[in-house]
Amino acid sequence: MADHNMNAAAYWSANLRLIVISLVIWAVVSYGFGILLRPMLAGISVGGTDLGFWFAQQGSILTFIALIFFYAWRMNKLDKEFGLDEE
């Protein structure tokens, strides 16, 4: 039982770590590059405008998709590694 609890705790902290990393990226591409840091990216031009505009209208959405699939792939693997997946 103690083993199981330690195992479960390790699984949960691995999940939390993954969530924190993902949400940092999530925030950086949208709130960062798309909004707050846009003036800093103004020098990098993309098709008639700047990189910040691209992140606000396309880049952040593409990153969101990549993040969810990465998270799903990684967690579904962790489920198995920790023996906590659904049979």
Add this chain to the structure above:
Amino acid sequence: MSQFAINLIFVLGSFAIYIGIAIWARAGSTKEFYVAGGGVNPVMNGMATAADWMSAASFISMAGLIAAGGYANSTYLMGWTGGYVLLAMLLAPYLRKFGKFTVPDFIGDRFYSSGARLVAVACLIIASVTYVIGQMTGAGVAFSRFLEVDSNTGLMIAAVVVFAYAVLGGMKGITYTQVAQYIVLIIAYTIPAVFISLQLTGNFLPPLGLFGTHVESGVPLLQKLDEIVRELGFQDYTADVSNKLNMVLFTLSLMIGTAGLPHVIIRFFTVPKVADARWSAGWALVFIALLYLTAPAVASMARLNLLNTIYPAGPTADAIQYAERPDWIKNWEKTGLIKFEDKNNDGRIQHYNDAPAFAEKAAERGWAGNELTVNNDILVLANPEIANLPGWVLGLIAAGGLAAALSTAAGLLLAISSAVSHDLIKGSINPNISEKGELLAARISMAVAIVVATWLGMNPPGFAAQVVALAFGIAAASIFPALMMGIFSKRVNNSGAIAGMLAGLLSTVIYIFLYLGWFFIPGTATFANTPDNWLFGISPLSFGAVGAMINFAVAFAVSSVTAAPPQRVQDLVESVRYPRGAGKAVDH
């Protein structure tokens, strides 16, 4: 064949498909009615979620908003997609593991309190009912423009169709019709966009065309657009915004509001496993992104096309003669969504920004005011006509707009009826109700919800635009934080959760009422709704994020001074965190 006949064929054809699915996918048990039996393929659920989520607002209004606001309205693009990251990581897999039927189910069990459950039911019903009004009125508009019927008659037809598949099939019928509706709406949205992108940029992929080169002038499309709008006194399309705090909070409100909307969350109860719930969120966003990556392209291209129509020889030359205006302007003038007034009596349509900064230049050119008002909502609907596309594309747009409105309406109605039959009737009033009785109750509450929604659609309270802010604000400030704390904290207890939900809900609702009128009654606003009056420049639309923070803070504060939740509740929290032992959604 007349345009009317073409529209009729497309709309009736799509309705026949929905009804066919309804007959095929009848629900025989409460489990089928609430969660489609719990066996929906994750990709298919992703598609259904996309249709469930993308409403008349996404389909009809969003591109128009972006066309008018340019970069500043990118908030909708990020806000209405970023919520899926939160759903995939913070809510969906754990709520799927919990394995019951409704959102208040989880809140009631996790916070071991029927009070918490009732607060959740109230938030759910207010958020969903306000949201469904917008869908019904959207369906009414589409009907009156494309089928030339009175919009009330249109609403009745829409209600009968939804009634057929939602009451008969419950979640099961709704799921499979939403898949069909997604296919209809995405085809309808992308086909005109592809043609327009080809015409303007030579690129058949609209998202690439957006950052491509304008074929006619040889300069980048967005640069060309900036040059034209600047010449007419408008703000640059790509201009940055100064109030970044409000932009951040508005985007955040839309994101956590999305993640907290019950009709979206319950879609993740229909997949077989926790792992599927994670994949399904990804697929949902892929299907949503097909539209959301197309929308900003449609927005900029439609704006450019509109200005090119009015100023055929460029913005520095004379505007088009009113007598020579294209047919699509004549068609939309009939609906009152485009209005022309010849203020300087020169017979031409001057369209520009009527702002003080531009007044001198306007006077120089002999203009006496902006003469053309264009409602944002028509851009997507008029797109095929502006680009001279064949009549069948217009029929497709009609069917697509209705698919977007009806699919979302059905999802909302299911969320409402399950809250009533499962949480109120079975959960509180009559816990001993039989399976058959509950299924009947679910069907009756669905029918009542449809009647109420239809009535509200016919008599829309004069605040249809504001209510969406209310729905997102409530979902963001009350439901999302309660669910998240229920999963990620073992310490937050019943009193903390109730106090938090109420604090978040009330602060948000009061902030909205202060600026938009108490209970939205016109003329009762305490402050004028202008940026100077907003607290720290935070608009009422953006307050949901602040309400959520208040919710978190109050819940933790109250929980820390009251007793920790009992062991069985802490065990429940443990169990939702680990996928093992979930099985299919439990019958109970």
